[in-house]
Amino acid sequence: MYTPHTLAIALMMMITSAVCWGSWANTFKGVKNYRFELFYWDYAVGIFLISLVLALTMGSTGNDANSFLNNVHSADNANIISTMVGGAIFNLANLLLVAAIDMAGLAIAFPVSIGIALVVGVVSSYILQPKGNLVLLAIGVVCAVIAVIMDGKAYGSLPIAGGAVSKKSIVTCIVSGVLMGLWAPFVARGMTHGNPLGPYSIAVFLTLGALLSCSIWNVYFMKKPLVGEPVDFSGYFKGPASGHVLGLLGGAIWGTGMVFNLVAASFTGVAISYAIGQSAPMVAALWGVFAWKEFAGAGNRAKLYLAGMFVFYCFAILLVAKANG
DSSP states (O other), X not given: OOOOOSHHHHHHHHHHHHHHHHHTTHHHHTOOSOOHHHHHXXXXXXXXXXXXXXXXXXXXXXXXXXXXXXXXXXXXHHHHHHHHHHHHHHHHHHHHHXXXXXXXXXXXXXXXXXXXXXXXXXXXXXXXXXXXXXXXXXXXXXXXXXHHHHHHHHHHTSTTTTSXXXXXXXXXXXXXXXXXXXXXXXXXXXXXXXXXXXXXXXXHHHHHHHHHHTTTHHHHHHHSOSSSSOOOHHHHHHSOHHHXXXXXXXXXXXXXXXXXXXXXXXXXXXXXXXXXXXXXXXXXXHIIIIISOTTXXXXXXXXXXXXXXXXXXXXXXXXXXXXXX
């Protein structure tokens, strides 16, 4: 299988993963008059297909024990199941994130959700495996919490905020963030216990678990949507061709980011790869502010809170990376 052999290549892959993770949601923003519950079916197919394609190409160079199919054959079934469970949890978190983007926009939903995920992920990881500088981790967590609060304050300063939907969007972001921070331990088990899965195999089974869980999570949200009236599958088949194409493209972008981050981690270590990948909300916030004009007409207070969010989030990422370095 292909793995980077130089720091420059690994760094390029990590930066690419952050850009992919922070940019895929633009495909949903680009769809007009199309419910996110319907969009998400194509997205889920897209993340699985691109992971499988990359596993059968980049992950299959050289017929050694680490190549994709050989790795799957030798890996423990418990690791495969654990990774798929992690994918199902991730999928619920991501569905809620897309719902929050639909309600509040990229500049708010991404930093709040992933900021909380960073806090939950760091705390749970330390409880399970107390490694790293506790002081730096604690300060990093505090910075992430401050960044989330500032992003919420920025949203609260917008003229559209204050209604029931806006309050629901913040709650949705929080629940999404908590779940987003809980799926990683299941994947970490698949990578470290017994006969482990390699990075390409992890990506395939993670996204397969996500795709299969759509039959539970997404069907539920179609029947009991967070916003609007219930939708059924007839809406999917009546949807615009652009919606299907953008859904698959969004999934392919996110899936590429996941594979690149996992593969880069095999060279740099998980801590550095994770920290750089978690800069994705900054990318998403920039898209929301400059491309989608989500803060157009916002007052100075909202802009000040938003700037503060950027600063404290950057501090959080740097401190967590330093603590685990």
